[in-house]
Amino acid sequence: MSFRPTKWLQRLQSAFTSTAQLLSPQAAACLLCGKLHNEARSAEGLNRTKLTLRLQQSVCGVCLSTIPWLTRIVCHRCGRGIHCDDCLRNPQRSFILNRSAVHYNPAMRSLLAQYKYRGNEELATLLADMLVPAFERMTAELALRITPPGPAQHKQSHKNIALYWDAITFVPISPERALDRGFNQAEQLANDLAQRYRIPLMQLLVRERHTEKQSFKTRSERMRDTRHLFNINEVEFDKLRNIKLTHRNKEESTDRVLRVLIIDDIYTTGSTGEACSQALSLYSGQPLEIYILTWARS
Ligand SMILES: [Zn+2]
Ligand SMILES: [Zn+2]
Numbered sequence: 001m002s003f004r005p006t007k008w009l010q011r012l013q014s015a016f017t018s019t020a021q022l023l024s025p026q027a028a029a030c031l032l033c034g035k036l037h038n039e040a041r042s043a044e045g046l047n048r049t050k051l052t053l054r055l056q057q058s059v060c061g062v063c064l065s066t067i068p069w070l071t072r073i074v075c076h077r078c079g080r081g082i083h084c085d086d087c088l089r090n091p092q093r094s095f096i097l098n099r100s101a102v103h104y105n106p107a108m109r110s111l112l113a114q115y116k117y118r119g120n121e122e123l124a125t126l127l128a129d130m131l132v133p134a135f136e137r138m139t140a141e142l143a144l145r146i147t148p149p150g151p152a153q154h155k156q157s158h159k160n161i162a163l164y165w166d167a168i169t170f171v172p173i174s175p176e177r178a179l180d181r182g183f184n185q186a187e188q189l190a191n192d193l194a195q196r197y198r199i200p201l202m203q204l205l206v207r208e209r210h211t212e213k214q215s216f217k218t219r220s221e222r223m224r225d226t227r228h229l230f231n232i233n234e235v236e237f238d239k240l241r242n243i244k245l246t247h248r249n250k251e252e253s254t255d256r257v258l259r260v261l262i263i264d265d266i267y268t269t270g271s272t273g274e275a276c277s278q279a280l281s282l283y284s285g286q287p288l289e290i291y292i293l294t295w296a297r298s
Contacts, residue, residue: 030060031126032111037061050136055129067130068103070297071137078270080297086269094277095290097141098267100297101134108296112265116185124185127295128192131263135193135293139164142291146257158197164259167202167240168194171264171272172230174210189295190263200243202236204260205276226275232283241286257287267294 027036037060056064075084079099087093102108115123139161146164170190178184187203194201211225244258262276277290 028057030063031058031123032063033060035060050133052129052132054125055132058126058129066107068105068108070100070103070134073099078267078297090270093270094274094281095262095292097138098270098273098292098294098297099134099138099141100267100294101130102296104266104296104298112296116181116265119182121183121188124183124188125192127185127265128189128196131189131193131293131295132196136161138291138293142259162197162199165197165199165261166244166259167200167204168261168263169202169204171262171276172203172205172207174207176210186264189265193263193293199261200240202240203233204236204240205230205279206233226271229272229275230279232279234283237280237283257289258284259289259291262290262292263294264292265295266298267292267296268298 027038029035030037051064070079070081072081073079074082075087077087077093077097078084079097080087081103104112111123112127114120115127136156140156142164168190170184170186173181173184173186191201193199208229208231211229240258240260260280262273264272267273273292273294277292280290281288
C-alpha cells in the first residue's frame, strides 16, 4: 500500500474546515431589519449596557446601535430623560419610581406595534431582553436606598437581584382585549423577567372594566378613565404575604417591607401605574413598596 500525501492532506483539510464551521458563530437574520448578521460583530462597542446574549444573537450591530436606551434620567420619580411637569404637578404617588428601557421614538413605536397589534410574539423575548439592563440598574438604585439583604450585595448576580423583590406582577388587560389580542404584552414581559431571575410572578391585579385604547386620549381623560379601574386578586395577594412570611422565618430576608414590581409596556402620564399602585397600597394593610418597570417612556 503506497502512502498518498495529497489524499491525506485533503482529508485533513476537510476535517479542519468542518471543525471551523462548527466553532464559528452562525449568521442569523436580525429580528429588526431581517439582514443576516454575525453575533460576535453585533456585541462590539456595546459593553456599557449589559445586553443579554439572546439580544445580541437576535439583533444586528447596526440595529442595536440605534436603540434609544434611556440611561440618562432627569426625573427620578418617573424615569423621564427630560424635565418633567407631570411629577411636579403630582408629587404624591403611590409608587416609589418608574424606570423604562427605551425612549418611545417612532422606531420603538413601530416595533411595539408589530408585537402588540400584528401578533408578532417572536418579538416578546426581544422586548423582554431589552428590559434587562433597566431592571438591573433599577435594582442597583433600590439597593442603595435600603439596607442590603446580604454580604454579597456588591455582586449583581441573578440571585442577589432576586433577593430585593418579593413578586413581579403586571398591568392586566380586560377579558375583551385578551380575546381580541390573544395575549397580554405586559404579562409576557413580566413572565420572561420573573423566569430569568426566579422571582415569583403573580397576577395581583384584575381589570374592572374595558377601556378604549389609551393612546388616543388626553391626559385628563386618562386620569378619569383609570380611576378605580383595577382591583385586587385577593387569593394571589394572600399567597404573596405567605411567601414573605416563610422567607422571613427562614431569615432569607431581613427586609420587613413587601416589595412588588409592576411591569407594563409604556409609561405615558403614569395614570395606569398610579391606579395599579393605589389599588395594591389600599389593600395591602402592611408596608408595601411598589416599583414600576416599563419597556418605553413616551
Ligand atoms: Zn438589524
Ligand atoms: Zn417625572
